[in-house]
Amino acid sequence: MARTRKRGVDYSRWGYFFIAPFFIIYTVCSLIPLASTFYNSLFESYRVGLTQVGPNYVGLDNFAKIFTDSKIHVYALNTLILWICNFIPQIAVSLLLAVWFSSSSMRLKGQQFFKTVIYMPNLIMAASFAMLFFALFSDGGPVNSILLNAGLAKDPIRFLSRVDWTRTLICAMNFLMWFGNTTILLMSGIMGIDVSLFEAARIDGASPTQSFFKITMPLLLPIFAYVFITSMIGGIQMFDVPQILTNGNGSPDRTSMTLIMFLNKHLASRNFGLAGAVSVLVFTVTGALSLVLYRAMMSRYSLKGSSN
Amino acid sequence: MKRLLVALMALAVLTSSVGLFAAPKATNGGKVLTIYVWNDEFQTRFKDYFEKAGLVPKDVKVNFVVTPNQDNAYQNKLDEALLNQDKAAANDKIDIFLVEADYALKYVNTDSTLDVFKDIGITKKDTEQMYKYTMDIMTNSKGVLKGVSWQACPGGLIYRRSVAKDVLGTDDPAKVQEALGTWDKFDAAAATAKAKGYFMVSGYDDTYRIFSDNAKSPWVDKSGKIQIDASIMRWIDMTKTYTDKGYNNKASLWSPESAAGAGKDGKVFTYFGPGWFIDFCLAGWTKADSKGPDALGNGSYGDWAFCKGPQGFSWGGTWLCAAAGTDNKDLVKAVMLKLTCNKETLVSIAKQKGDFTNNAAAMAEVAKSDYKNAFLGGQNHVNFFLDSAKSIDRSNMTIYDQGMTEEIQKAFKDYFDGKVTKDKALENFYTAILEKYPNLKK
Numbered sequence: 001m002a003r004t005r006k007r008g009v010d011y012s013r014w015g016y017f018f019i020a021p022f023f024i025i026y027t028v029c030s031l032i033p034l035a036s037t038f039y040n041s042l043f044e045s046y047r048v049g050l051t052q053v054g055p056n057y058v059g060l061d062n063f064a065k066i067f068t069d070s071k072i073h074v075y076a077l078n079t080l081i082l083w084i085c086n087f088i089p090q091i092a093v094s095l096l097l098a099v100w101f102s103s104s105s106m107r108l109k110g111q112q113f114f115k116t117v118i119y120m121p122n123l124i125m126a127a128s129f130a131m132l133f134f135a136l137f138s139d140g141g142p143v144n145s146i147l148l149n150a151g152l153a154k155d156p157i158r159f160l161s162r163v164d165w166t167r168t169l170i171c172a173m174n175f176l177m178w179f180g181n182t183t184i185l186l187m188s189g190i191m192g193i194d195v196s197l198f199e200a201a202r203i204d205g206a207s208p209t210q211s212f213f214k215i216t217m218p219l220l221l222p223i224f225a226y227v228f229i230t231s232m233i234g235g236i237q238m239f240d241v242p243q244i245l246t247n248g249n250g251s252p253d254r255t256s257m258t259l260i261m262f263l264n265k266h267l268a269s270r271n272f273g274l275a276g277a278v279s280v281l282v283f284t285v286t287g288a289l290s291l292v293l294y295r296a297m298m299s300r301y302s303l304k305g306s307s308n
Numbered sequence: 309m310k311r312l313l314v315a316l317m318a319l320a321v322l323t324s325s326v327g328l329f330a331a332p333k334a335t336n337g338g339k340v341l342t343i344y345v346w347n348d349e350f351q352t353r354f355k356d357y358f359e360k361a362g363l364v365p366k367d368v369k370v371n372f373v374v375t376p377n378q379d380n381a382y383q384n385k386l387d388e389a390l391l392n393q394d395k396a397a398a399n400d401k402i403d404i405f406l407v408e409a410d411y412a413l414k415y416v417n418t419d420s421t422l423d424v425f426k427d428i429g430i431t432k433k434d435t436e437q438m439y440k441y442t443m444d445i446m447t448n449s450k451g452v453l454k455g456v457s458w459q460a461c462p463g464g465l466i467y468r469r470s471v472a473k474d475v476l477g478t479d480d481p482a483k484v485q486e487a488l489g490t491w492d493k494f495d496a497a498a499a500t501a502k503a504k505g506y507f508m509v510s511g512y513d514d515t516y517r518i519f520s521d522n523a524k525s526p527w528v529d530k531s532g533k534i535q536i537d538a539s540i541m542r543w544i545d546m547t548k549t550y551t552d553k554g555y556n557n558k559a560s561l562w563s564p565e566s567a568a569g570a571g572k573d574g575k576v577f578t579y580f581g582p583g584w585f586i587d588f589c590l591a592g593w594t595k596a597d598s599k600g601p602d603a604l605g606n607g608s609y610g611d612w613a614f615c616k617g618p619q620g621f622s623w624g625g626t627w628l629c630a631a632a633g634t635d636n637k638d639l640v641k642a643v644m645l646k647l648t649c650n651k652e653t654l655v656s657i658a659k660q661k662g663d664f665t666n667n668a669a670a671m672a673e674v675a676k677s678d679y680k681n682a683f684l685g686g687q688n689h690v691n692f693f694l695d696s697a698k699s700i701d702r703s704n705m706t707i708y709d710q711g712m713t714e715e716i717q718k719a720f721k722d723y724f725d726g727k728v729t730k731d732k733a734l735e736n737f738y739t740a741i742l743e744k745y746p747n748l749k750k
Contacts, residue, residue: 050418158725
């Protein structure tokens with residue numbers, strides 16, 4: 001007995017040691033805060049001046065308050081609009097670029113250069129990017145000077161006082177920041193597809209469009225679903241660009257205020273009860289949507305073909 | 309391994325308990341003087357009149373913690389630090405913090421500020437020349453003075469001389485005052501200015517302070533209900549009319565557009581503000597070369613003058629508060645004495661910086677002297693302020709004023725821009741306020 005115990009070192013336990021750091025850090029930095037958000041959402045707790053009010057247990061009052069007093073549906077709709085209008089062009093351009101870059105028949109030159117360049121905007125902080133746009137498109141900014149000098153406009157266009165322009169600018173910024181990242185993700189997905197499939201299709205006389213819809217897309221589905229869902233989560237949590245561009249107001253008339261900007265408004269007054277309730281709602285919606293979308297998309301992807 | 313761990317833990321417990329029980333509450337001799345501010349206005353005064361006079365002890369380091377005012381950022385940071393004051397390391401403890409009129413009351417009625425007389429040791433005689441309102445604001449409900457200021461902030465109308473000649477036919481302050489002495493006359497002049505290609509005011513918020521300061525009721529009543537004074541509604545209606553008729557440049561206060569309006573090619577006729585606005589804001593905006601001389605010919609510098617305008621008002625003001633828990637009490641006292649009580653210093657600040665300082669004797673002296681403000685084309689504008697400084701009454705202040713001011717300006721910008729109706733703007737204002745101050749009622 002003693003001999004076998006000495007000889008048979010139980011390596012299986014080491015696995016737990018190796019993954020332990022992640023779980024410890026996750027618990028401390030993510031799980032506990034998450035649970036405390038749920039807990040906080042049940043209390044009335046805020047600060048007025050230097051006086052702390054609460055925490056007083058109020059049950060689900062904070063949730064009720066959000067649905068009755070605030071216009072959360074408007075902010076949800078804003079968020080959706082701002083996400084959709086950058087996601088559609090983003091996925092279209094990224095797919096096109098990914099197919100081009102990975103195509104064995106096109107052999108584009110200078111690929112490395114372009115891949116780096118399109119990824120660049122993502123390296124700039126969203127805040128500085130938004131500040132830049134704020135300066136460029138302000139009433140007396142360079143864009144207006146160019147338009148006025150070129151005779152394209154009679155009076156300065158007040159971009160940030162208009163709903164359409166403000167939203168367009170936010171979408172444009174998000175598009176610029178993220179299409180490079182998406183392209184690279186999709187490209188890695190496409191490169192994971194067996195090249196012989198494309199070659200076979202070409203020999204069989206399939207057009208590029210046909211091979212895109214019949215081969216690339218179906219086999220790209222898992223990566224595509226991943227890109228779609230992570231982008232959606234990012235979209236729901238969007239706040240940095242509009243926050244800086246509109247000074248946290250979602251101006252004009254709160255039409256560019258996203259859910260998280262609304263959350264920030266409560267955090268600014270240290271209203272942890274209401275902020276917690278908003279967070280819980282956002283969390284629930286995000287979780288539910290991700291699950292539904294994942295199921296819906298993956299139901300069309302069959303693993304039968306690849307497992308053999 | 310285990311033994312080491314136990315030893316470490318024991319050590320940790322030991323050090324923390326020693327830290328808890330043995331920390332002596334030193335009120336003097338701190339090596340760092342920590343001052344919380346939101347811009348460099350006080351910083352330059354501190355450097356020019358305190359540090360240069362050699363009053364900072366050699367072994368003391370002065371640490372300015374700067375957080376911008378906007379969106380209550382400064383207050384939030386300050387609150388956080390004040391609530392942690394007891395636990396903070398000696399060098400991080402706040403010694404002095406500055407407060408602005410818009411939220412001064414928030415700190416006056418707390419234990420975070422020290423009694424200027426009893427705790428700091430400044431005497432009644434030191435403060436006897438201060439304008440009464442500057443002390444009223446900082447006096448809490450028990451009659452304890454919690455802060456002092458180097459400035460008093462009666463405001464007036466600052467106009468561009470060359471435009472005044474074109475629009476009114478004169479740039480003499482007395483005659484301009486005659487021509488713009490009431491709001492009706494001001495409106496009439498605005499129409500003339502517009503016809504000649506000028507903007508009467510820069511934008512939406514420029515006249516706000518006149519109406520908010522003349523409001524008859526505080527922003528919040530005793531029961532916590534938000535009330536919008538008739539005077540504020542008048543600002544809204546006037547600004548809407550001005551915007552629709554093209555009398556203003558549609559700029560927001562503190563925006564680059566607003567600053568550009570005062571520049572060399574700017575078309576803005578008038579700005580409203582107190583002494584600090586002239587010196588600390590407008591003068592800088594007018595210079596074409598920011599590092600160039602403060603003289604006529606550099607942008608529109610020197611092409612300005614000052615008069616009382618259609619309605620007297622006051623705007624802002626900065627007070628020094630000694631933070632409870634400071635470890636530099638004597639130094640704090642020295643700073644307060646030198647920068648807010650010393651007549652010579654206050655005369656110099658007025659003459660060199662163009663500030664209207666918080667010392668009646670000093671101001672009377674400057675008013676009588678041959679002092680010439682270069683920015684105002686050589687005018688000695690202090691005279692205009694003397695009476696209005698004495699009549700300032702800020703008894704309507706609340707702790708919510710900054711939030712109210714920012715949010716009403718933001719909400720009604722959409723209305724002035726023609727994006728929403730007046731009712732919708734009002735609704736947006738209430739929404740934003742209730743987010744900021746959940747304890748209030750609509």
